[in-house]
Amino acid sequence: MKTAAAEGDLDRPVSSTTRPASIILAPRRGPVPASSERKDLAAMPTPPVPPSPAAPFGPLSLESLDFVEGLYERWQRDPGSVDAGWHAYFTALDASTPGPRNGGVQIGPSFAAPSLFHAPAGGPMWRLSAAEAALARPTLRFPEKARQRVQYLEKLQLFQRLRVNELELVADIATDVEIARGQVLFRAGDAGDGMYVVVRGQMRVARNSLEIATLGPGEVVGELAIMDQLPRSADAIAMEDTTLLKLPSSALDDLLDQHGTLARNLFHVVTKRLRESNARQERVDQLVRAFRVRGHAIAELDPLGRGRKQHPELEIGHYGLSDEDLDLPFSSRTLPGAPVLTLRRIVQRLHNTYCRHIGVQYMHIDDLQVQAWLQQRMEDSENRRVLSAAEQRRILRKLTEAELFETFIHKKYLGAKRFSLEGGESLLPLLDLAIEEAAVHGADHIVIGMA
Numbered sequence: 001m002k003t004a005a006a007e008g009d010l011d012r013p014v015s016s017t018t019r020p021a022s023i024i025l026a027p028r029r030g031p032v033p034a035s036s037e038r039k040d041l042a043a044m045p046t047p048p049v050p051p052s053p054a055a056p057f058g059p060l061s062l063e064s065l066d067f068v069e070g071l072y073e074r075w076q077r078d079p080g081s082v083d084a085g086w087h088a089y090f091t092a093l094d095a096s097t098p099g100p101r102n103g104g105v106q107i108g109p110s111f112a113a114p115s116l117f118h119a120p121a122g123g124p125m126w127r128l129s130a131a132e133a134a135l136a137r138p139t140l141r142f143p144e145k146a147r148q149r150v151q152y153l154e155k156l157q158l159f160q161r162l163r164v165n166e167l168e169l170v171a172d173i174a175t176d177v178e179i180a181r182g183q184v185l186f187r188a189g190d191a192g193d194g195m196y197v198v199v200r201g202q203m204r205v206a207r208n209s210l211e212i213a214t215l216g217p218g219e220v221v222g223e224l225a226i227m228d229q230l231p232r233s234a235d236a237i238a239m240e241d242t243t244l245l246k247l248p249s250s251a252l253d254d255l256l257d258q259h260g261t262l263a264r265n266l267f268h269v270v271t272k273r274l275r276e277s278n279a280r281q282e283r284v285d286q287l288v289r290a291f292r293v294r295g296h297a298i299a300e301l302d303p304l305g306r307g308r309k310q311h312p313e314l315e316i317g318h319y320g321l322s323d324e325d326l327d328l329p330f331s332s333r334t335l336p337g338a339p340v341l342t343l344r345r346i347v348q349r350l351h352n353t354y355c356r357h358i359g360v361q362y363m364h365i366d367d368l369q370v371q372a373w374l375q376q377r378m379e380d381s382e383n384r385r386v387l388s389a390a391e392q393r394r395i396l397r398k399l400t401e402a403e404l405f406e407t408f409i410h411k412k413y414l415g416a417k418r419f420s421l422e423g424g425e426s427l428l429p430l431l432d433l434a435i436e437e438a439a440v441h442g443a444d445h446i447v448i449g450m451a
Helices: 007-011 062-077 084-096 130-136 143-153 164-173 223-228 249-258 260-298 343-354 368-381 389-412 427-440
Strands: 175-179 184-186 194-200 203-207 210-215 235-238 242-248 329-331 340-342
Touching (some): 062 084, 164 242, 164 249, 194 249, 223 260, 242 249, 260 343, 389 427
Antiparallel strands (some): 175 242, 184 235, 203 210, 329 340
């Protein structure tokens, strides 16, 4: 970022706390054209003769500063694009003038605005000297224990890029928590009194009896209550004997206010977990659609059991899911009924609907309303209707009548050409049920024809 300044400001001392980049000014060699008259740098055949780094600068102006900045930027991109004299001048000056970044020179003044969410690629803009670091060393309540914890904390993503003195502050406010297998760390609705880091063991996070996540060593538990200052939204239960570090809310809030790196890392931890959760949900949605499209391929339609038993697109591993995900809850917004189901239950419902004794192909239908109607009717009942005893007796009677009528026709008209019901007797109970349902819905006439 370029900043305009009056000529009198050039000799004014700059505060060391802002740490601006070095300023390079070229001497004026003859009259300087106005901005509207200046040519593009690439079109200039020969730049002005560069000064010697040891020679004093001549009269200064904002126009000459802007010109040298552009020339220097060109030289940084392609050293061969500038005159040999300027190339030698920039090379010597770059080597002799220390700068805040990597010992180089930056045309300026330029101030890089820090970001909470994006740290500089090379780490902090500048690092403390040994003397500054010694002065910045915090006063610890439990120095020995804090320094032991630092060795563990510095390996975790949440505390990466923190200086040693900042890590010691975090370690000093932490307290050890030991809980036994099955013990509850906190319940939904409890006050968010702190954030926990798993040191050893595993924690299960559940909401409404549905498991949300399983967290192991190095992972964070209860971070949302710190970020939004709201009560806990889930239960945290130890799956085995577990050791955690608790960071109290009040002390952690002060650290987040003072150290942007820690706040940024906490933000990254939360977004990473949300991103992973969203990615798994997308894979589950793809699996649901695959059952609707391919489920008929493994339906049990062969009475001898010789049908296809598996299809790669109907395996959870095809979508990057594993057996460990079967008991995790996922949104079932596209399935009728409960809005949240475990992956195990989702697969079970889809298999019952599309892969048992009825094979269904309907996703090719262009009318989306018809698609949705069929989908809701089949998936809600899992393609299975619970029949009363009276309905079962009626179906048996219709099947018996169909079989007896077929036997009678075969004996009465032996050798005659006719259509047979053999293998299709179940069609008559279905037609009987369809006619009854049509009458309930107001149908007066039914015409049955044959082509």
